[in-house]
Amino acid sequence: MSYLDANATEPVRPAALAAAVAAMQAAGNPSSVHAAGRAARRVLEEAREMLAARFGAAPADLVFTSGGTEADAWAVRTLGRGRRVIVGATEHDAVRAAAPAGVEVLPVNRDGIADLAALRRMLAAGPPALVCLMLANNETGTIQPIAEAAALCRAADALLHVDAVQAAGRIAVALGDLGADTLALSSHKIGGPAGAGALLIGPRAAAIAPLIAGGGQERGRRGGTPPLPAIAGFAAAAREAAGAAALAPLRDAVEEAAVAAGAVVIGAGAPRLPNTTCLALPGVRAETQVIALDLSGVAVSAGAACSSGKVARSHVLDAMGLGALAGEAIRVSLPWSATEADVAAFAAAYRTVAARLSRPAA
Numbered sequence: 001m002s003y004l005d006a007n008a009t010e011p012v013r014p015a016a017l018a019a020a021v022a023a024m025q026a027a028g029n030p031s032s033v034h035a036a037g038r039a040a041r042r043v044l045e046e047a048r049e050m051l052a053a054r055f056g057a058a059p060a061d062l063v064f065t066s067g068g069t070e071a072d073a074w075a076v077r078t079l080g081r082g083r084r085v086i087v088g089a090t091e092h093d094a095v096r097a098a099a100p101a102g103v104e105v106l107p108v109n110r111d112g113i114a115d116l117a118a119l120r121r122m123l124a125a126g127p128p129a130l131v132c133l134m135l136a137n138n139e140t141g142t143i144q145p146i147a148e149a150a151a152l153c154r155a156a157d158a159l160l161h162v163d164a165v166q167a168a169g170r171i172a173v174a175l176g177d178l179g180a181d182t183l184a185l186s187s188h189k190i191g192g193p194a195g196a197g198a199l200l201i202g203p204r205a206a207a208i209a210p211l212i213a214g215g216g217q218e219r220g221r222r223g224g225t226p227p228l229p230a231i232a233g234f235a236a237a238a239r240e241a242a243g244a245a246a247l248a249p250l251r252d253a254v255e256e257a258a259v260a261a262g263a264v265v266i267g268a269g270a271p272r273l274p275n276t277t278c279l280a281l282p283g284v285r286a287e288t289q290v291i292a293l294d295l296s297g298v299a300v301s302a303g304a305a306c307s308s309g310k311v312a313r314s315h316v317l318d319a320m321g322l323g324a325l326a327g328e329a330i331r332v333s334l335p336w337s338a339t340e341a342d343v344a345a346f347a348a349a350y351r352t353v354a355a356r357l358s359r360p361a362a
């Protein structure tokens with residue numbers, strides 16, 4: 001099997017697995033005062049320090065969550081209270097589902113880049129807002145101009161929440177450099193175990209209310225016993241996930257093979273993650289391509305896979321104004337472990353699928 005669906009979840013990195021297993025074998029709740037508790041606390045705080053340094057925040061400004069969805073929901077639901085909420089048209093459902101009724105949608109261009117002139121107008125048109133703009137899109141890899149958006153937000157007294165779940169570990173991500181007020185991360189998207197994530201909280205959002213109250217963990221900001229194995233694995237994965245630039249030549253080879261077989265690269269005009277490509281094959285439904293590739297031993301995905309396993313039409317590609325192509329695009333996302341053999345397997349399988357299923361050029 002060639003696993004080319006890293007944006008769904010990265011294969012766990014060996015160092016992350018080892019750290020998670022070691023943490024699981026040690027008894028102790030980080031809130032306990034005895035020696036076992038203090039040892040667990042050390043694991044927790046070392047992970048916090050490592051991750052905070054890696055993503056440009058102070059340790060006290062990193063709060064562990066159960067994953068990216070919780071980090072997004074926390075920021076949107078609490079910072080959005082009493083503010084207008086403006087959400088990028090291609091945001092992940094973790095953000096969209098947490099947005100209140102009356103949410104305003106920021107349009108994107110055909111490459112998926114947010115329209116900053118529209119953002120400026122929207123910010124000027126009413127009281128202070130919470131703006132949610134992702135750093136990199138999960139379906140296309142398109143990278144948003146976050147620093148520019150942050151400057152507009154600051155000038156308009158708006159807060160900016162950045163979903164960096166797909167960008168982390170692949171391109172540079174630093175809370176302060178981006179100018180974000182909050183930033184969401186997820187362990188399993190960088191090769192750590194599922195079940196941990198984090199919200200980084202900048203000074204302008206320091207008063208954020210908890211989404212989950214409880215036993216006072218995380219300095220009262222997030223209740224619940226922290227999942228130490230997942231957190232230890234998260235930190236170990238972050239130590240190793242130092243950028244995906246080395247995957248760019250493999251991604252380019254995937255695109256070359258697909259284009260030669262008739263594909264259109266979506267978002268090709270935008271800066272994109274080095275591991276991700278979104279490929280439309282005119283006239284062939286995305287699900288059909290995914291199933292045919294799977295039968296050939298190549299795992300990719302189509303649009304946003306729902307938890308039901310069904311494929312929903314992609315709101316991301318619809319927002320980019322791609323018309324019928326929106327239902328005909330697959331995502332190929334290379335994991336840290338991808339090899340040239342994976343690319344060769346994809347190229348051979350894709351050629352066969354395209355030759356068998358695509359309509360002849362008009």
Ligand code: PLP
Pocket residue numbers: 007008066067068069070072092094134136137138163165166185186187188197
């Ligand atoms: N944000 C983005 C951009 C994602 O791609 C995902 C997962 O696919 C999430 C948030 C949710 O993260 P998690 O799976 O950790 O809840």
